[in-house]
Amino acid sequence: MQKRGKKTIVFGGGGHAHLYSLRRTHELTAQRFEVVLVNPSRFLYYSGMAPGMLSRIYRPEEGRIDIKYLVEKGGGRFVKDYLTEIHPDSGEISLAGGRTIPYDVMSLCLGSGVPNQDFAASIDHLTPVKPVENMENLYWKLRGFEEWNGRPRVLIVGGGPGGCEMACNCRKVFEDHGIEGQITIVDANPELLKSAPGKARRIMREFMQRRGIEVLTGTRVVKVEDGVAHTQDGQRLRFDLLILAVGIKPPDIFRKSGLKVAYDDGLWINEHLQSVTDPRIFGGGDSVAFRGEPLTRLGVFAIRQGPVIFHNLQAFLRGEPLKKFRPQPVFLYILNLGNYEGLAIWGPLVWSGKRAWDLKHYIDTRFMRRFQYPEDRPGEVAEYFERLSEEDVCDVGVNIESPGALRAATGGTPCSATDDVSSLAREKAAGGVPLGYRKRTRRGGHIPSSTWLNWKRSLRRDNTMKPAAELREMFDRAGFDPNGELIVYCQSAACSGHQLFALKLLGHDNVKNYDGSWKEWGNSELPIQTRPDRLTTVADAARPYAAGVLGLAVLWMAARRLRRG
Known part of the structure; x- marks a missing residue:
């Protein structure tokens, strides 16, 4: 040619x-x-957020990058x-x-991908952990157990990092939706996380025990039939859902x-x-x-x-x-343990808990912000969505099945199999604010006389609402008058809707949500303030930097330990 x-x-x-x-x-x-x-597909699903997508710590649109947008915005060509x-x-x-x-x-x-092992007579029995899009399908399979009368059994084959994260995050799905299910993880090696330090293996086993996850180590699965996994030592492990995590x-x-x-x-x-x-x-x-x-x-x-x-x-x-x-030679990796806890491993250093999770969340979300719909000029993203074909709009990833495809296409909007996916997706992307896109404005700052209050402060660690007494104290400290008119806003009137709901629950009837929010005000010629009058405490001010400082401290301690050893 x-x-x-x-x-x-x-x-x-x-x-x-x-x-x-x-x-x-x-x-x-x-x-x-x-x-x-x-x-x-026009989407890449980020593997670092895959377990969190399974447990819905992250929504599908939060864990994917529109690579078609990236290449086309630079003058390249995308071939699907x-x-x-x-x-x-x-x-x-x-x-x-x-x-x-x-x-x-x-x-x-x-x-x-995860190879279909010789023990599997048919891939119909298996849900492999790769590709990452399988997390969306797996989530809906787990949700399907809500309709069961019995106790569903989930069997995870493979005790490496992927298998352990699957077990922990499957447990979170069951707990979030009131499903009384049994989760078993089986591995041919004598310990979970065989290549990790001994402390990490011990923490993982103890965590599994606390979460009610059965661990079978030194057990090799040799054959899988309908609903039964046969082991080398003659055990018959019955299951309703089998997740394959035996390597890629x-x-x-x-x-x-x-x-x-x-x-x-x-x-x-x-x-x-x-x-x-x-x-x-x-x-x-x-x-x-x-x-x-x-x-x-x-x-x-x-x-x-x-x-x-x-x-x-x-x-x-x-x-x-x-x-x-x-x-x-030495690298940091942090496992998602499913309940806003993490297990961090950096060479010989191991630590776990909420701080490990906070560091992982900081690293992953910071990475995603670099690639999720970056704009080099105003209006670039809106123009891209205007020229998308119907097929492109409905593209939510490779092999995502209904109802996962419908829900992912609409950013989690409940819909039935008869709904028009493309119209729902376009409706969600209307106004130039597509899924997973943080709209930028010409000016930074805030509306004069407004008070900043992070909407996440209304939530507990598990994303449930704080008790009314705590919410009332927080809003009172912010100076909100229950008898006066209140207007809430954020970047795009989404997060502020959460605060609207919280205030309504507390009896603030005269509350409105500014629909245009900062995406309208910040792009207008209306007055702004650039030094926000924030409701802050020392903890509030330090929180955005805590994960970064923690990470630097950990790396410094690890370097010292390696030099000594």
Whole structure:
């Protein structure tokens, strides 16, 4: 095939290792590179929030990134399709829809899946933990047990980080919806979290016991039939739902395309994240094997590979030196234990509880803010949503099934199978405020004479409302007059609706919610104040910085300990 004038950079898959480049598509197109992203959905679901999506700590729209938006805002092209074969000889890729796309250089981040083990007679019995979209389907399967008369049994096969997070967050779903169910986690290894420090393994086992989760270690499942898992030692474990979390495996497309792969079919890459078969191909994330060996499959490595991939794609086309990727020997990972507690592991350091969860939440939400509908000019996001097709609007992720698809498409809005998904989704995205998008304004500040009161202060840790006495004391301290007129607002009149509800419950009848809120006021010429008269205490002022300070302190202590040891 004859090449075009522009050099073409193809991104195969919209995985975590590609986010850095996709956010900077405009830098590539400014250099007259053609940029093409191929992915079966316009959304990437962030793996760090996957367990929280299962337990509804996070809504689906809070845990996904619109990668179609990222590439198109920079002048690139999005192709919604599956990549089926790579042709290094001709420099092309084949797609499931029958098209071929040429590449001058390409990066592949195709993710991974949970292999269907030999013990499973049919995949109908299994709900694997990957891809991340399965969390939405799994949530609705668990909710389906609300209609049961008996005691549902959930069996989780695999005692690694993923399996442990699944068990803890399944328990939260049961507790939140009054489901009296049994949860069992089974693993062939003698301990859960076999590669973690001993303290982490001990904390996890004790936590499982407190949460009423049965743990069967040293137990290998060898066969699965309808509702029964057979173990090597002859046990028959009955289940109503089986979750498979026994490790993840790259797709077999690299091997089938004649590229050199590792023992697990991961694309073999060198220190430049470059294929050893075709130097025009780079890769990152779970689908590659760094120098022939897969790295620990955590998002931290994929994220750190992003800047190296971005540099090396350009350097290769210019004939310039490539950068090396240096995996960090010690890394932090925090497990979501399902009840706003976390288990943090950084090398030999281990700690758990609310502070570990706070740090994880801070890291994850800060990361998402970088990529969820960033605007480089006012109105950019609204324009994008105006040109979306009906098919694009209804695209909520690969293989998300009803009713999960309907609910995810509408940001959690209850609807039935007969509802028009596209109209509901468009209605939710009306006014230029799409799902997962924090609308920005021309000016920062607040409405003169208003008092700032964080709506989350009305909630307990478990997201339930505080008692009336505590709420009344909080509003009284803020100076709210129960007999006067009150107007509440926030960025887009959503969070302020929560405070409206709380005030109504306390007997404040003369309360209104400013529908335009700051998205209207901040973009107008109305007067503003830039030094808000906030209701603060020392704790309120310090809270936004607490997670960051905690993280730095932990890293400092870990570095000292490593130097001594």
